[in-house]
Amino acid sequence: MTGKEIQNNFEAWWYKEGSGITPLKEHDWEEHSKRISEIAWTYGANKVKQDVWERNSRYYNIKP
Helix, strand or coil: CCHHHHHHHHHHHHHHCHHHCCCCCCCCHHHHHHHHHHHHHHHHHHHHHHHHHHHHHHHHCCCC
C-alpha cells in the first residue's frame, strides 16, 4: 500500500467516523486522544485482516 493510499484511507475514516467522536464527560484530552487512537488502531487492524483475507481468497480461490 502506498503512502497516498494510506492517506486516502485515513481521510475516508476520519470524515466517516473519526471527526464525529466527541470526548466523554469523564475524559480529559489525553484520555480522549487515547480513545480515538484505539478506535483508529482497531479499524486499521481490521482493514488489514480484511485485505489479507481478500488477497488469500483470490490466491486460493476460497469462497466465504
